[in-house]
Amino acid sequence: xxxxxxxxxxxxxxxxxxxxxxxxxxxxxxxxxxxxxxxxxxxxxxxxxxxxxxxxxxxxxxxxxxxxxxxxxxxxxxxxxxxxxxxxxxxxxxxxxxxxxxxxxxxxxxxxxxxxxxxxxxxxxxxxxxxxxxxxxxxxxxxxxxxxxxxxxxxxxxxxxxxxxxxxxxxxxxxxxxxxxxxxxxxxxxxxxxxxxxxxxxxxxxxxxxxxxxxxxxxxxxxxxxxxxxxxxxxxxxxxxxxxxxxxxxxxxxxxxxxxxxxxxxxxxxxxxxxxxxxxxxxxxxxxxxxxxxxxxxxxxxxxxxxxxxxxxxxxxxxxxxxxxxxxxxxxxx
Numbered sequence: 331x332x333x334x335x336x337x338x339x340x341x342x343x344x345x346x347x348x349x350x351x352x353x354x355x356x357x358x359x360x361x362x363x364x365x366x367x368x369x370x371x372x373x374x375x376x377x378x379x380x381x382x383x384x385x386x387x388x389x390x391x392x393x394x395x396x397x398x399x400x401x402x403x404x405x406x407x408x409x410x411x412x413x414x415x416x417x418x419x420x421x422x423x424x425x426x427x428x429x430x431x432x433x434x435x436x437x438x439x440x441x442x443x444x445x446x447x448x449x450x451x452x453x454x455x456x457x458x459x460x461x462x463x464x465x466x467x468x469x470x471x472x473x474x475x476x477x478x479x480x481x482x483x484x485x486x487x488x489x490x491x492x493x494x495x496x497x498x499x500x501x502x503x504x505x506x507x508x509x510x511x512x513x514x515x516x517x518x519x520x521x522x523x524x525x526x527x528x529x530x531x532x533x534x535x536x537x538x539x540x541x542x543x544x545x546x547x548x549x550x551x552x553x554x555x556x557x558x559x560x561x562x563x564x565x566x567x568x569x570x571x572x573x574x575x576x577x578x579x580x581x582x583x584x585x586x587x588x589x590x591x592x593x594x595x596x597x598x599x600x601x602x603x604x605x606x607x608x609x610x611x612x613x614x615x616x617x618x619x620x621x622x623x624x625x626x627x628x629x630x631x632x633x634x635x636x637x638x639x640x641x642x643x644x645x646x647x648x649x650x651x652x653x654x655x656x657x658x659x660x661x662x663x664x
Contacts, residue, residue, distance in 0.1 A: 356577060357389045360567070361404045362417040363521045365394040367541040368600035369417045369565050372473050375595050376567070379588035384581055400520035408570050409466060417567040419475060419539070421500030427465050430566075432650035434504040435641070436633040438658065439562035442601045445474040447661035448654050449564065450593065457653075459586070468574050470589035471567030473596060476539035476604045478505075478563060479618075480556040481548055483534055487556065487619035489629055498524050498536035503640055505537055508560065508633050525551060539563045544607040549614040556619050560633055 358380075360373045370392075377390040398404055398413055401422050407413030409426065420433040432438075439445045449458060449472040459469045486492060493513030499505040501518040509516040517533065521542070527533040528551055535552075542548075543555070567589065574582060608618065621629065641648040 355387060355389055356581070357391060358414045359391045359393060359398070360415045360417065361393045361398040361407065361413050363396045363401050363404070364542060364545060366545045367539075368473055368475055368596055368603060370394045371599055371603075372471055372565075372567065372592050372596045373417060376471065376588050376592040379591045380584055383584035383588060387578075387581055388584075396520070396522050400522050402520060408568055411570040411573050413570070414573050415470065415567055415569045417471065417565060419500060419563050419565050421502035421505055421563075423566070423568070424502045426467070427462050428644055428647050429461065429650045431502055431504050431640075431644070431647050432654055433564040434500075434502045434561060435637050435651050436504065436508060436560040437630060437637070438651065438654060439564070442474045442562065442597070442604075444658050444661075445562050445564055446597055448657040449473075451657050454653065454657060455590075461650075462568065463571055466571045467568040468571045469566050470569050470585055471593055473565050473593055474600050475563035475565040476541050476600070476607075477557075477559045478537055478561045479540050479543075480558055481536050481538055481543055481552065482554045482556060483528060483552045485554050485617070485619070486535075487621070489621065489625045492556070495534035496532065498527070498533050498538075500537065504561075504637060507636055507640060509537065511632055511636055512629070521546075528552065540607045540611075541603055543616075544610040544614075547614075549611060549616045553616050554619065555611065555616065556621070558621065558629065560629060 360377070362369045362373065364370055373392050373394070377392060380388055380390060396404070398407060401418065404413060404416050404418070405422065405426065408416040420430040423430040424434075439448070448454065458472060462469065480486070480492070480497065482495065486495070489512050492509075495514045497509050497514045497516055498519045499509055499516040506516040506518065519527065519533075524533065524536055525546070525548075528536075540555075569585070574585065577585070611618065641651055
């Protein structure tokens with residue numbers, strides 16, 4: 331009788347605990363403006379990695395293609411905590427903290443491996459994850475995105491051809507100022523606004539990562555790309571720090587581990603995806619134009635001078651850039 335009683339008591343206690351277990355589950359919304367690119371892929375891999383570590387303690391919900399709003403709204407969402415995590419190129423976070431600009435400096439990263447060497451360096455990594463805590467954000471993912479190209483409605487194959495064009499840029503001075511330098515008019519816009527503006531004549535082109543152009547079928551809007559490649563785009567996933575700190579220790583550890591594991595898995599995927607997008611562009615009638623050697627050299631020299639001046643005015647950004655520069659140079663020398 332006593333054995334039966336204790337068994338029933340144990341079962342009753344377990345049932346009583348079930349609602350509390352359900353209540354302990356937390357939802358983690360992962361937002362991004364893009365789809366079917368490395369940002370979206372990172373989110374999918376991260377969700378799987380997190381599940382293997384914590385089971386259903388965290389319910390991940392992925393919202394690609396600006397489903398939770400335009401980029402400025404998603405930035406606000408992660409700052410306020412209405413969106414737990416947001417994945418985006420660093421350029422779109424410069425209004426939150428100017429140090430995000432350090433990753434945009436023209437010529438800093440010349441290859442995907444340069445990016446990986448810096449953002450995955452063990453010592454730098456800890457610093458990277460915590461460097462924006464004063465803004466209420468924690469970095470849980472950093473990935474190589476793609477090289478910078480210019481999509482244009484008309485054929486452009488020289489720097490001079492960019493003069494007078496209205497070009498959508500990311501909201502970073504290190505994208506805006508280079509376009510001003512070549513005589514274009516930079517217009518920072520959310521991705522959701524670009525195609526309507528291109529079709530109406532409000533824009534003549536856009537600075538962009540190549541995979542965006544194929545994911546959103548820009549070859550149906552225009553056919554020309556000027557392959558400037560003056561910078562390699564870095565994307566980061568930032569999480570609301572108050573939400574992060576509210577999680578159990580095991581979940582916090584799992585989020586960090588899952589973010590790092592996802593990065594390593596998607597790095598080769600991202601590199602291969604960039605290569606695929608060039609083929610997809612050509613297969614759909616798109617044309618990729620290269621600058622002449624003289625124009626490329628001129629552009630790189632002018633952008634380097636411009637960047638040095640901008641960095642000198644912002645000591646915090648300069649210091650961050652120098653850390654990254656040292657890592658790139660160190661790895662290159664090995």
